[in-house]
Amino acid sequence: MAPHRIALLFNANKVYDRQVIAGIGQYLNSTRVEWDLFLEEDFRSRMRDIHLFRGDGVIADFDDPETEAALRELSIPVVAVGGSYHDATRYPAAVPYIATDNAKLVRLAYDHLIEQGLARFALYSIPELPGSRWAQEREHAFRGIVAAEKVEGLVYQGSPTTAGGWGEAVEHLVAWLAGLPKPIGLIAVTDARARQLLQACVIGGIAVPEQVAIVGIDNDPMAQLLNRIPLTSVIQGAEEMGRTAAHVLHQMLRGMDCASTRIVVPPVGINVQVSSKFQPLRSPHVMRASHYIRQYGCLGIKTEQVADYVGVSRTVLEEHFKRELKQTVHQAILKHKLDTACELILGGEATLADIAVRCGFTSLPYLYAVFRREYDCTPRQYLERHRATTAS
Structure with a gap:
Protein backbone atom coordinates (compact mmCIF):
# COMPACT_ATOMS: atom_id res chain seq x y z
CA MET A 1 0.00 0.00 0.00
CA ALA A 2 1.42 3.39 -1.01
CA PRO A 3 2.04 5.89 1.80
CA HIS A 4 -0.47 8.68 2.27
CA ARG A 5 0.58 12.01 0.83
CA ILE A 6 0.26 14.69 3.52
CA ALA A 7 0.86 18.44 3.28
CA LEU A 8 2.27 20.26 6.32
CA LEU A 9 1.34 23.92 5.93
CA PHE A 10 3.46 25.76 8.48
CA ASN A 11 5.97 28.58 8.51
CA ALA A 12 8.84 26.43 9.71
CA ASN A 13 11.08 29.49 10.01
CA LYS A 14 9.29 30.08 13.33
CA VAL A 15 10.21 28.05 16.39
CA TYR A 16 6.59 27.28 17.33
CA ASP A 17 5.85 25.84 13.87
CA ARG A 18 9.10 23.85 13.91
CA GLN A 19 8.16 22.35 17.25
CA VAL A 20 4.74 21.31 15.94
CA ILE A 21 6.40 19.69 12.92
CA ALA A 22 8.84 17.94 15.27
CA GLY A 23 5.87 16.48 17.14
CA ILE A 24 4.42 15.19 13.88
CA GLY A 25 7.76 13.55 13.14
CA GLN A 26 7.83 11.99 16.59
CA TYR A 27 4.42 10.45 15.99
CA LEU A 28 5.55 8.98 12.67
CA ASN A 29 8.73 7.57 14.22
CA SER A 30 6.86 5.97 17.11
CA THR A 31 4.22 4.25 14.94
CA ARG A 32 4.07 2.23 11.76
CA VAL A 33 2.46 5.10 9.91
CA GLU A 34 4.20 6.05 6.67
CA TRP A 35 3.45 9.41 5.11
CA ASP A 36 4.88 11.12 2.07
CA LEU A 37 5.25 14.65 3.47
CA PHE A 38 5.07 17.87 1.50
CA LEU A 39 6.79 20.87 3.11
CA GLU A 40 7.89 24.05 1.36
CA GLU A 41 11.58 23.95 0.46
CA ASP A 42 12.23 27.36 2.02
CA PHE A 43 10.03 26.43 5.01
CA ARG A 44 7.47 29.12 4.21
CA SER A 45 3.81 28.18 3.94
CA ARG A 46 2.12 29.31 0.72
CA MET A 47 -1.53 28.79 -0.09
CA ARG A 48 -0.89 29.28 -3.81
CA ASP A 49 -2.21 26.29 -5.78
CA ILE A 50 -3.17 24.42 -2.62
CA HIS A 51 -6.50 23.60 -4.28
CA LEU A 52 -4.49 21.60 -6.84
CA PHE A 53 -2.82 19.44 -4.17
CA ARG A 54 -3.36 15.77 -5.06
CA GLY A 55 -2.90 14.34 -1.63
CA ASP A 56 -4.71 12.55 1.16
CA GLY A 57 -4.62 15.00 4.04
CA VAL A 58 -3.39 18.31 5.47
CA ILE A 59 -2.15 19.54 8.83
CA ALA A 60 -2.06 23.34 8.83
CA ASP A 61 -1.51 26.37 11.01
CA PHE A 62 -4.92 28.03 11.29
CA ASP A 63 -3.65 31.10 13.14
CA ASP A 64 -3.49 32.68 9.68
CA PRO A 65 -7.06 33.41 8.45
CA GLU A 66 -5.88 33.03 4.83
CA THR A 67 -4.93 29.43 5.51
CA GLU A 68 -8.32 28.69 7.01
CA ALA A 69 -10.08 30.28 4.03
CA ALA A 70 -7.92 28.51 1.45
CA LEU A 71 -8.51 25.06 2.94
CA ARG A 72 -12.22 25.44 3.51
CA GLU A 73 -13.20 23.85 0.19
CA LEU A 74 -10.74 20.94 0.22
CA SER A 75 -12.42 17.54 0.04
CA ILE A 76 -9.59 15.73 1.87
CA PRO A 77 -9.15 15.52 5.66
CA VAL A 78 -7.73 18.66 7.28
CA VAL A 79 -6.48 19.03 10.87
CA ALA A 80 -6.10 22.57 12.16
CA VAL A 81 -3.43 23.71 14.61
CA GLY A 82 -3.52 27.12 16.29
CA GLY A 83 -4.15 29.18 19.37
CA SER A 84 -7.00 28.73 21.81
CA TYR A 85 -9.90 31.20 22.02
CA HIS A 86 -11.82 32.43 25.05
CA ASP A 87 -14.85 32.71 22.73
CA ALA A 88 -15.66 29.21 21.49
CA THR A 89 -17.50 30.58 18.44
CA ARG A 90 -14.16 31.70 16.98
CA TYR A 91 -12.95 28.15 16.44
CA PRO A 92 -13.35 26.97 12.82
CA ALA A 93 -16.44 24.85 12.27
CA ALA A 94 -16.35 21.21 11.18
CA VAL A 95 -12.56 20.96 11.41
CA PRO A 96 -10.64 19.11 14.15
CA TYR A 97 -8.62 21.73 16.02
CA ILE A 98 -5.51 21.26 18.18
CA ALA A 99 -4.77 24.40 20.20
CA THR A 100 -2.07 25.82 22.40
CA ASP A 101 -3.62 27.09 25.64
CA GLY A 237 3.28 22.14 24.35
CA ALA A 238 3.88 22.49 20.61
CA GLU A 239 5.44 19.07 20.13
CA GLU A 240 2.49 17.47 21.89
CA MET A 241 0.23 19.47 19.57
CA GLY A 242 2.06 18.01 16.58
CA ARG A 243 1.81 14.46 17.91
CA THR A 244 -1.89 14.95 18.63
CA ALA A 245 -2.60 16.48 15.23
CA ALA A 246 -0.85 13.57 13.49
CA HIS A 247 -2.83 11.06 15.55
CA VAL A 248 -6.14 12.76 14.70
CA LEU A 249 -5.30 12.84 10.98
CA HIS A 250 -4.30 9.17 11.14
CA GLN A 251 -7.73 8.38 12.57
CA MET A 252 -9.44 10.42 9.85
CA LEU A 253 -7.51 8.59 7.13
CA ARG A 254 -8.86 5.35 8.60
CA GLY A 255 -12.42 6.61 8.19
CA MET A 256 -13.17 8.08 11.63
CA ASP A 257 -15.26 11.26 11.92
CA CYS A 258 -13.18 13.74 13.96
CA ALA A 259 -14.82 16.96 12.77
CA SER A 260 -15.94 17.91 16.28
CA THR A 261 -12.57 17.19 17.91
CA ARG A 262 -11.10 20.11 19.82
CA ILE A 263 -8.07 19.56 22.04
CA VAL A 264 -6.37 22.34 24.01
CA VAL A 265 -2.79 21.49 24.96
CA PRO A 266 -1.31 23.12 28.09
CA PRO A 267 2.25 24.48 28.32
CA VAL A 268 5.04 22.09 29.28
CA GLY A 269 6.53 24.39 31.90
CA LYS A 277 15.08 36.20 38.82
CA PHE A 278 13.96 39.18 40.85
CA GLN A 279 14.09 37.72 44.33
CA PRO A 280 13.82 40.10 47.24
CA LEU A 281 12.69 37.05 49.19
CA ARG A 282 14.02 33.52 48.97
CA SER A 283 11.01 31.45 49.97
CA PRO A 284 8.37 31.05 47.22
CA HIS A 285 5.79 30.46 49.95
CA VAL A 286 6.59 33.84 51.51
CA MET A 287 6.61 35.50 48.09
CA ARG A 288 3.19 34.14 47.19
CA ALA A 289 1.80 34.90 50.63
CA SER A 290 3.16 38.44 50.45
CA HIS A 291 1.49 38.88 47.08
CA TYR A 292 -1.84 37.78 48.59
CA ILE A 293 -1.38 40.02 51.62
CA ARG A 294 -0.65 43.01 49.36
CA GLN A 295 -3.98 42.44 47.66
CA TYR A 296 -6.24 41.51 50.56
CA GLY A 297 -4.43 42.45 53.77
CA CYS A 298 -6.87 45.27 54.54
CA LEU A 299 -9.95 43.09 54.03
CA GLY A 300 -9.79 41.21 57.30
CA ILE A 301 -7.96 38.12 56.06
CA LYS A 302 -6.57 35.63 58.56
CA THR A 303 -3.46 33.46 58.54
CA GLU A 304 -5.50 30.41 57.53
CA GLN A 305 -6.75 32.14 54.39
CA VAL A 306 -3.21 33.10 53.40
CA ALA A 307 -2.03 29.52 53.92
CA ASP A 308 -4.92 28.22 51.79
CA TYR A 309 -3.96 30.60 48.98
CA VAL A 310 -0.33 29.52 49.11
CA GLY A 311 -1.34 25.86 49.24
CA VAL A 312 0.54 24.86 52.40
CA SER A 313 -0.39 24.31 56.02
CA ARG A 314 -0.42 27.18 58.48
CA THR A 315 2.47 25.60 60.37
CA VAL A 316 4.65 25.37 57.26
CA LEU A 317 3.85 28.93 56.23
CA GLU A 318 4.63 30.25 59.71
CA GLU A 319 7.98 28.48 59.66
CA HIS A 320 8.86 30.11 56.34
CA PHE A 321 7.80 33.55 57.59
CA LYS A 322 9.83 33.27 60.79
CA ARG A 323 12.90 32.09 58.91
CA GLU A 324 12.62 34.63 56.07
CA LEU A 325 11.06 37.71 57.66
CA LYS A 326 11.56 37.04 61.37
CA GLN A 327 7.83 37.59 61.94
CA THR A 328 4.54 35.71 61.88
CA VAL A 329 1.97 35.85 59.10
CA HIS A 330 -0.32 37.82 61.41
CA GLN A 331 2.43 40.36 61.99
CA ALA A 332 2.96 40.66 58.23
CA ILE A 333 -0.75 41.32 57.71
CA LEU A 334 -0.74 43.89 60.49
CA LYS A 335 2.33 45.61 59.02
CA HIS A 336 0.59 45.87 55.67
CA LYS A 337 -2.46 47.38 57.30
CA LEU A 338 -0.36 49.86 59.27
CA ASP A 339 1.74 50.81 56.25
CA THR A 340 -1.44 51.46 54.29
CA ALA A 341 -2.90 53.48 57.16
CA CYS A 342 0.27 55.57 57.43
CA GLU A 343 0.19 56.36 53.72
CA LEU A 344 -3.44 57.46 53.97
CA ILE A 345 -2.77 59.53 57.08
CA LEU A 346 0.13 61.33 55.40
CA GLY A 347 -1.97 61.80 52.27
CA GLY A 348 -4.51 63.78 54.26
CA GLU A 349 -7.40 62.94 51.95
CA ALA A 350 -9.44 60.75 54.32
CA THR A 351 -10.70 61.02 57.86
CA LEU A 352 -9.19 58.78 60.53
CA ALA A 353 -12.51 56.98 60.84
CA ASP A 354 -12.49 56.20 57.10
CA ILE A 355 -8.85 55.12 57.27
CA ALA A 356 -9.65 52.69 60.09
CA VAL A 357 -12.37 51.04 57.98
CA ARG A 358 -10.36 51.02 54.73
CA CYS A 359 -7.36 49.43 56.42
CA GLY A 360 -9.31 46.65 58.10
CA PHE A 361 -9.36 47.92 61.68
CA THR A 362 -12.68 47.25 63.36
CA SER A 363 -13.02 50.74 64.79
CA LEU A 364 -11.24 54.06 65.22
CA PRO A 365 -10.40 53.32 68.89
CA TYR A 366 -8.78 50.06 67.78
CA LEU A 367 -6.69 51.96 65.22
CA TYR A 368 -5.54 54.29 68.02
CA ALA A 369 -4.73 51.33 70.26
CA VAL A 370 -2.62 49.64 67.57
CA PHE A 371 -0.75 52.88 66.84
CA ARG A 372 0.05 53.36 70.53
CA ARG A 373 1.28 49.79 70.80
CA GLU A 374 3.35 49.77 67.62
CA TYR A 375 4.52 53.41 67.33
CA ASP A 376 4.01 54.74 70.86
CA CYS A 377 1.85 57.56 69.52
CA THR A 378 -1.63 58.27 68.19
CA PRO A 379 -2.35 58.59 64.45
CA ARG A 380 -2.51 62.38 64.81
CA GLN A 381 0.82 62.45 66.65
CA TYR A 382 2.29 60.27 63.89
CA LEU A 383 1.23 62.87 61.33
CA GLU A 384 2.64 65.72 63.42
CA ARG A 385 5.96 63.92 63.86
CA HIS A 386 6.20 63.37 60.11
CA ARG A 387 5.49 67.03 59.39
CA ALA A 388 8.08 68.12 61.94
CA THR A 389 10.67 65.76 60.45
CA THR A 390 9.92 67.00 56.94
CA ALA A 391 10.10 70.64 58.01
CA SER A 392 13.48 70.17 59.66
Whole structure:
Protein backbone atom coordinates (compact mmCIF):
# COMPACT_ATOMS: atom_id res chain seq x y z
CA MET A 1 0.00 0.00 0.00
CA ALA A 2 1.42 3.39 -1.01
CA PRO A 3 2.04 5.89 1.80
CA HIS A 4 -0.47 8.68 2.27
CA ARG A 5 0.58 12.01 0.83
CA ILE A 6 0.26 14.69 3.52
CA ALA A 7 0.86 18.44 3.28
CA LEU A 8 2.27 20.26 6.32
CA LEU A 9 1.34 23.92 5.93
CA PHE A 10 3.46 25.76 8.48
CA ASN A 11 5.97 28.58 8.51
CA ALA A 12 8.84 26.43 9.71
CA ASN A 13 11.08 29.49 10.01
CA LYS A 14 9.29 30.08 13.33
CA VAL A 15 10.21 28.05 16.39
CA TYR A 16 6.59 27.28 17.33
CA ASP A 17 5.85 25.84 13.87
CA ARG A 18 9.10 23.85 13.91
CA GLN A 19 8.16 22.35 17.25
CA VAL A 20 4.74 21.31 15.94
CA ILE A 21 6.40 19.69 12.92
CA ALA A 22 8.84 17.94 15.27
CA GLY A 23 5.87 16.48 17.14
CA ILE A 24 4.42 15.19 13.88
CA GLY A 25 7.76 13.55 13.14
CA GLN A 26 7.83 11.99 16.59
CA TYR A 27 4.42 10.45 15.99
CA LEU A 28 5.55 8.98 12.67
CA ASN A 29 8.73 7.57 14.22
CA SER A 30 6.86 5.97 17.11
CA THR A 31 4.22 4.25 14.94
CA ARG A 32 4.07 2.23 11.76
CA VAL A 33 2.46 5.10 9.91
CA GLU A 34 4.20 6.05 6.67
CA TRP A 35 3.45 9.41 5.11
CA ASP A 36 4.88 11.12 2.07
CA LEU A 37 5.25 14.65 3.47
CA PHE A 38 5.07 17.87 1.50
CA LEU A 39 6.79 20.87 3.11
CA GLU A 40 7.89 24.05 1.36
CA GLU A 41 11.58 23.95 0.46
CA ASP A 42 12.23 27.36 2.02
CA PHE A 43 10.03 26.43 5.01
CA ARG A 44 7.47 29.12 4.21
CA SER A 45 3.81 28.18 3.94
CA ARG A 46 2.12 29.31 0.72
CA MET A 47 -1.53 28.79 -0.09
CA ARG A 48 -0.89 29.28 -3.81
CA ASP A 49 -2.21 26.29 -5.78
CA ILE A 50 -3.17 24.42 -2.62
CA HIS A 51 -6.50 23.60 -4.28
CA LEU A 52 -4.49 21.60 -6.84
CA PHE A 53 -2.82 19.44 -4.17
CA ARG A 54 -3.36 15.77 -5.06
CA GLY A 55 -2.90 14.34 -1.63
CA ASP A 56 -4.71 12.55 1.16
CA GLY A 57 -4.62 15.00 4.04
CA VAL A 58 -3.39 18.31 5.47
CA ILE A 59 -2.15 19.54 8.83
CA ALA A 60 -2.06 23.34 8.83
CA ASP A 61 -1.51 26.37 11.01
CA PHE A 62 -4.92 28.03 11.29
CA ASP A 63 -3.65 31.10 13.14
CA ASP A 64 -3.49 32.68 9.68
CA PRO A 65 -7.06 33.41 8.45
CA GLU A 66 -5.88 33.03 4.83
CA THR A 67 -4.93 29.43 5.51
CA GLU A 68 -8.32 28.69 7.01
CA ALA A 69 -10.08 30.28 4.03
CA ALA A 70 -7.92 28.51 1.45
CA LEU A 71 -8.51 25.06 2.94
CA ARG A 72 -12.22 25.44 3.51
CA GLU A 73 -13.20 23.85 0.19
CA LEU A 74 -10.74 20.94 0.22
CA SER A 75 -12.42 17.54 0.04
CA ILE A 76 -9.59 15.73 1.87
CA PRO A 77 -9.15 15.52 5.66
CA VAL A 78 -7.73 18.66 7.28
CA VAL A 79 -6.48 19.03 10.87
CA ALA A 80 -6.10 22.57 12.16
CA VAL A 81 -3.43 23.71 14.61
CA GLY A 82 -3.52 27.12 16.29
CA GLY A 83 -4.15 29.18 19.37
CA SER A 84 -7.00 28.73 21.81
CA TYR A 85 -9.90 31.20 22.02
CA HIS A 86 -11.82 32.43 25.05
CA ASP A 87 -14.85 32.71 22.73
CA ALA A 88 -15.66 29.21 21.49
CA THR A 89 -17.50 30.58 18.44
CA ARG A 90 -14.16 31.70 16.98
CA TYR A 91 -12.95 28.15 16.44
CA PRO A 92 -13.35 26.97 12.82
CA ALA A 93 -16.44 24.85 12.27
CA ALA A 94 -16.35 21.21 11.18
CA VAL A 95 -12.56 20.96 11.41
CA PRO A 96 -10.64 19.11 14.15
CA TYR A 97 -8.62 21.73 16.02
CA ILE A 98 -5.51 21.26 18.18
CA ALA A 99 -4.77 24.40 20.20
CA THR A 100 -2.07 25.82 22.40
CA ASP A 101 -3.62 27.09 25.64
CA ASN A 102 -3.04 30.85 25.41
CA ALA A 103 -4.60 31.53 28.79
CA LYS A 104 -2.39 29.02 30.59
CA LEU A 105 0.73 30.30 28.81
CA VAL A 106 0.12 33.76 30.24
CA ARG A 107 -0.94 32.40 33.60
CA LEU A 108 2.26 30.40 33.97
CA ALA A 109 4.37 33.47 33.17
CA TYR A 110 2.33 35.61 35.58
CA ASP A 111 2.52 33.10 38.43
CA HIS A 112 6.27 32.86 37.98
CA LEU A 113 6.61 36.63 38.32
CA ILE A 114 4.46 36.55 41.45
CA GLU A 115 6.83 33.98 42.92
CA GLN A 116 9.66 36.42 42.37
CA GLY A 117 7.88 38.83 44.74
CA LEU A 118 6.64 41.31 42.14
CA ALA A 119 3.44 43.31 42.53
CA ARG A 120 3.26 45.21 39.22
CA PHE A 121 2.92 43.65 35.78
CA ALA A 122 2.85 44.58 32.11
CA LEU A 123 2.44 42.79 28.80
CA TYR A 124 4.37 43.56 25.62
CA SER A 125 2.18 42.43 22.74
CA ILE A 126 2.03 43.11 19.01
CA PRO A 127 -0.35 45.29 16.94
CA GLU A 128 -3.69 43.80 16.01
CA LEU A 129 -3.47 42.08 12.64
CA PRO A 130 -5.50 39.26 11.06
CA GLY A 131 -2.62 36.85 11.61
CA SER A 132 -2.03 37.84 15.25
CA ARG A 133 -5.26 36.63 16.80
CA TRP A 134 -3.22 34.45 19.18
CA ALA A 135 -1.52 37.60 20.53
CA GLN A 136 -4.87 39.27 21.18
CA GLU A 137 -5.95 36.14 23.04
CA ARG A 138 -2.87 36.45 25.26
CA GLU A 139 -3.72 40.09 25.85
CA HIS A 140 -7.25 39.07 26.84
CA ALA A 141 -5.89 36.47 29.24
CA PHE A 142 -3.50 38.98 30.82
CA ARG A 143 -6.18 41.63 31.27
CA GLY A 144 -8.45 39.06 32.85
CA ILE A 145 -5.79 37.92 35.32
CA VAL A 146 -4.80 41.38 36.55
CA ALA A 147 -8.45 42.46 36.77
CA ALA A 148 -9.38 39.38 38.81
CA GLU A 149 -6.42 39.81 41.16
CA LYS A 150 -6.81 43.59 41.35
CA VAL A 151 -3.18 44.33 40.56
CA GLU A 152 -1.60 46.87 38.28
CA GLY A 153 -1.33 45.59 34.71
CA LEU A 154 -0.33 47.58 31.62
CA VAL A 155 -0.40 46.54 27.95
CA TYR A 156 1.81 47.89 25.18
CA GLN A 157 1.45 46.64 21.62
CA GLY A 158 4.39 48.53 20.18
CA SER A 159 5.09 48.56 16.45
CA PRO A 160 5.43 45.87 13.79
CA THR A 161 8.99 44.65 13.29
CA THR A 162 10.32 46.23 10.10
CA ALA A 163 13.85 47.26 9.15
CA GLY A 164 12.80 50.74 8.12
CA GLY A 165 10.84 51.52 11.25
CA TRP A 166 13.03 49.70 13.75
CA GLY A 167 14.93 52.73 15.03
CA GLU A 168 11.78 54.65 15.89
CA ALA A 169 10.13 51.53 17.32
CA VAL A 170 13.05 51.00 19.70
CA GLU A 171 12.92 54.65 20.82
CA HIS A 172 9.25 54.27 21.67
CA LEU A 173 9.88 50.98 23.47
CA VAL A 174 12.71 52.50 25.55
CA ALA A 175 10.45 55.44 26.45
CA TRP A 176 7.64 53.08 27.50
CA LEU A 177 10.00 51.03 29.65
CA ALA A 178 11.49 54.14 31.25
CA GLY A 179 8.02 55.35 32.24
CA LEU A 180 6.95 52.11 33.91
CA PRO A 181 6.78 51.93 37.71
CA LYS A 182 9.55 49.75 39.05
CA PRO A 183 10.22 47.02 39.95
CA ILE A 184 7.85 45.41 37.47
CA GLY A 185 7.33 42.02 35.86
CA LEU A 186 7.01 42.00 32.08
CA ILE A 187 5.46 39.25 29.97
CA ALA A 188 6.21 39.27 26.24
CA VAL A 189 3.81 37.43 23.93
CA THR A 190 6.78 35.78 22.17
CA ASP A 191 10.49 35.35 22.78
CA ALA A 192 11.10 37.63 19.80
CA ARG A 193 9.27 40.44 21.60
CA ALA A 194 11.08 39.54 24.84
CA ARG A 195 14.41 39.89 23.04
CA GLN A 196 13.35 43.38 21.96
CA LEU A 197 12.63 44.22 25.59
CA LEU A 198 16.07 43.06 26.65
CA GLN A 199 17.71 45.15 23.93
CA ALA A 200 15.65 48.20 24.86
CA CYS A 201 16.59 47.80 28.52
CA VAL A 202 20.26 47.79 27.57
CA ILE A 203 19.80 50.94 25.47
CA GLY A 204 17.80 52.66 28.19
CA GLY A 205 20.08 51.65 31.05
CA ILE A 206 17.32 49.71 32.77
CA ALA A 207 18.53 46.87 34.99
CA VAL A 208 17.26 43.36 34.27
CA PRO A 209 16.00 41.75 36.44
CA GLU A 210 16.54 44.24 39.28
CA GLN A 211 14.15 46.83 37.79
CA VAL A 212 12.38 44.86 35.07
CA ALA A 213 11.93 41.08 35.21
CA ILE A 214 11.12 39.59 31.79
CA VAL A 215 9.40 36.38 30.70
CA GLY A 216 8.90 35.36 27.08
CA ILE A 217 6.90 32.60 25.43
CA ASP A 218 8.30 29.94 23.02
CA ASN A 219 11.60 28.87 24.65
CA ASP A 220 13.35 29.75 21.39
CA PRO A 221 17.05 28.71 21.40
CA MET A 222 17.86 31.47 18.91
CA ALA A 223 16.48 34.11 21.24
CA GLN A 224 18.84 32.80 23.91
CA LEU A 225 21.83 33.03 21.60
CA LEU A 226 21.06 36.64 20.67
CA ASN A 227 20.78 37.88 24.27
CA ARG A 228 23.51 38.63 26.78
CA ILE A 229 20.99 38.10 29.57
CA PRO A 230 19.53 34.56 29.54
CA LEU A 231 15.79 34.76 28.90
CA THR A 232 13.14 33.07 31.01
CA SER A 233 10.51 31.59 28.71
CA VAL A 234 7.31 29.56 28.89
CA ILE A 235 7.62 26.27 27.01
CA GLN A 236 4.59 25.66 24.82
CA GLY A 237 3.28 22.14 24.35
CA ALA A 238 3.88 22.49 20.61
CA GLU A 239 5.44 19.07 20.13
CA GLU A 240 2.49 17.47 21.89
CA MET A 241 0.23 19.47 19.57
CA GLY A 242 2.06 18.01 16.58
CA ARG A 243 1.81 14.46 17.91
CA THR A 244 -1.89 14.95 18.63
CA ALA A 245 -2.60 16.48 15.23
CA ALA A 246 -0.85 13.57 13.49
CA HIS A 247 -2.83 11.06 15.55
CA VAL A 248 -6.14 12.76 14.70
CA LEU A 249 -5.30 12.84 10.98
CA HIS A 250 -4.30 9.17 11.14
CA GLN A 251 -7.73 8.38 12.57
CA MET A 252 -9.44 10.42 9.85
CA LEU A 253 -7.51 8.59 7.13
CA ARG A 254 -8.86 5.35 8.60
CA GLY A 255 -12.42 6.61 8.19
CA MET A 256 -13.17 8.08 11.63
CA ASP A 257 -15.26 11.26 11.92
CA CYS A 258 -13.18 13.74 13.96
CA ALA A 259 -14.82 16.96 12.77
CA SER A 260 -15.94 17.91 16.28
CA THR A 261 -12.57 17.19 17.91
CA ARG A 262 -11.10 20.11 19.82
CA ILE A 263 -8.07 19.56 22.04
CA VAL A 264 -6.37 22.34 24.01
CA VAL A 265 -2.79 21.49 24.96
CA PRO A 266 -1.31 23.12 28.09
CA PRO A 267 2.25 24.48 28.32
CA VAL A 268 5.04 22.09 29.28
CA GLY A 269 6.53 24.39 31.90
CA ILE A 270 8.86 27.34 32.19
CA ASN A 271 12.58 27.59 31.55
CA VAL A 272 13.74 29.95 34.31
CA GLN A 273 16.80 32.02 33.51
CA VAL A 274 18.37 35.23 34.80
CA SER A 275 15.95 37.65 33.09
CA SER A 276 13.19 37.02 35.62
CA LYS A 277 15.08 36.20 38.82
CA PHE A 278 13.96 39.18 40.85
CA GLN A 279 14.09 37.72 44.33
CA PRO A 280 13.82 40.10 47.24
CA LEU A 281 12.69 37.05 49.19
CA ARG A 282 14.02 33.52 48.97
CA SER A 283 11.01 31.45 49.97
CA PRO A 284 8.37 31.05 47.22
CA HIS A 285 5.79 30.46 49.95
CA VAL A 286 6.59 33.84 51.51
CA MET A 287 6.61 35.50 48.09
CA ARG A 288 3.19 34.14 47.19
CA ALA A 289 1.80 34.90 50.63
CA SER A 290 3.16 38.44 50.45
CA HIS A 291 1.49 38.88 47.08
CA TYR A 292 -1.84 37.78 48.59
CA ILE A 293 -1.38 40.02 51.62
CA ARG A 294 -0.65 43.01 49.36
CA GLN A 295 -3.98 42.44 47.66
CA TYR A 296 -6.24 41.51 50.56
CA GLY A 297 -4.43 42.45 53.77
CA CYS A 298 -6.87 45.27 54.54
CA LEU A 299 -9.95 43.09 54.03
CA GLY A 300 -9.79 41.21 57.30
CA ILE A 301 -7.96 38.12 56.06
CA LYS A 302 -6.57 35.63 58.56
CA THR A 303 -3.46 33.46 58.54
CA GLU A 304 -5.50 30.41 57.53
CA GLN A 305 -6.75 32.14 54.39
CA VAL A 306 -3.21 33.10 53.40
CA ALA A 307 -2.03 29.52 53.92
CA ASP A 308 -4.92 28.22 51.79
CA TYR A 309 -3.96 30.60 48.98
CA VAL A 310 -0.33 29.52 49.11
CA GLY A 311 -1.34 25.86 49.24
CA VAL A 312 0.54 24.86 52.40
CA SER A 313 -0.39 24.31 56.02
CA ARG A 314 -0.42 27.18 58.48
CA THR A 315 2.47 25.60 60.37
CA VAL A 316 4.65 25.37 57.26
CA LEU A 317 3.85 28.93 56.23
CA GLU A 318 4.63 30.25 59.71
CA GLU A 319 7.98 28.48 59.66
CA HIS A 320 8.86 30.11 56.34
CA PHE A 321 7.80 33.55 57.59
CA LYS A 322 9.83 33.27 60.79
CA ARG A 323 12.90 32.09 58.91
CA GLU A 324 12.62 34.63 56.07
CA LEU A 325 11.06 37.71 57.66
CA LYS A 326 11.56 37.04 61.37
CA GLN A 327 7.83 37.59 61.94
CA THR A 328 4.54 35.71 61.88
CA VAL A 329 1.97 35.85 59.10
CA HIS A 330 -0.32 37.82 61.41
CA GLN A 331 2.43 40.36 61.99
CA ALA A 332 2.96 40.66 58.23
CA ILE A 333 -0.75 41.32 57.71
CA LEU A 334 -0.74 43.89 60.49
CA LYS A 335 2.33 45.61 59.02
CA HIS A 336 0.59 45.87 55.67
CA LYS A 337 -2.46 47.38 57.30
CA LEU A 338 -0.36 49.86 59.27
CA ASP A 339 1.74 50.81 56.25
CA THR A 340 -1.44 51.46 54.29
CA ALA A 341 -2.90 53.48 57.16
CA CYS A 342 0.27 55.57 57.43
CA GLU A 343 0.19 56.36 53.72
CA LEU A 344 -3.44 57.46 53.97
CA ILE A 345 -2.77 59.53 57.08
CA LEU A 346 0.13 61.33 55.40
CA GLY A 347 -1.97 61.80 52.27
CA GLY A 348 -4.51 63.78 54.26
CA GLU A 349 -7.40 62.94 51.95
CA ALA A 350 -9.44 60.75 54.32
CA THR A 351 -10.70 61.02 57.86
CA LEU A 352 -9.19 58.78 60.53
CA ALA A 353 -12.51 56.98 60.84
CA ASP A 354 -12.49 56.20 57.10
CA ILE A 355 -8.85 55.12 57.27
CA ALA A 356 -9.65 52.69 60.09
CA VAL A 357 -12.37 51.04 57.98
CA ARG A 358 -10.36 51.02 54.73
CA CYS A 359 -7.36 49.43 56.42
CA GLY A 360 -9.31 46.65 58.10
CA PHE A 361 -9.36 47.92 61.68
CA THR A 362 -12.68 47.25 63.36
CA SER A 363 -13.02 50.74 64.79
CA LEU A 364 -11.24 54.06 65.22
CA PRO A 365 -10.40 53.32 68.89
CA TYR A 366 -8.78 50.06 67.78
CA LEU A 367 -6.69 51.96 65.22
CA TYR A 368 -5.54 54.29 68.02
CA ALA A 369 -4.73 51.33 70.26
CA VAL A 370 -2.62 49.64 67.57
CA PHE A 371 -0.75 52.88 66.84
CA ARG A 372 0.05 53.36 70.53
CA ARG A 373 1.28 49.79 70.80
CA GLU A 374 3.35 49.77 67.62
CA TYR A 375 4.52 53.41 67.33
CA ASP A 376 4.01 54.74 70.86
CA CYS A 377 1.85 57.56 69.52
CA THR A 378 -1.63 58.27 68.19
CA PRO A 379 -2.35 58.59 64.45
CA ARG A 380 -2.51 62.38 64.81
CA GLN A 381 0.82 62.45 66.65
CA TYR A 382 2.29 60.27 63.89
CA LEU A 383 1.23 62.87 61.33
CA GLU A 384 2.64 65.72 63.42
CA ARG A 385 5.96 63.92 63.86
CA HIS A 386 6.20 63.37 60.11
CA ARG A 387 5.49 67.03 59.39
CA ALA A 388 8.08 68.12 61.94
CA THR A 389 10.67 65.76 60.45
CA THR A 390 9.92 67.00 56.94
CA ALA A 391 10.10 70.64 58.01
CA SER A 392 13.48 70.17 59.66
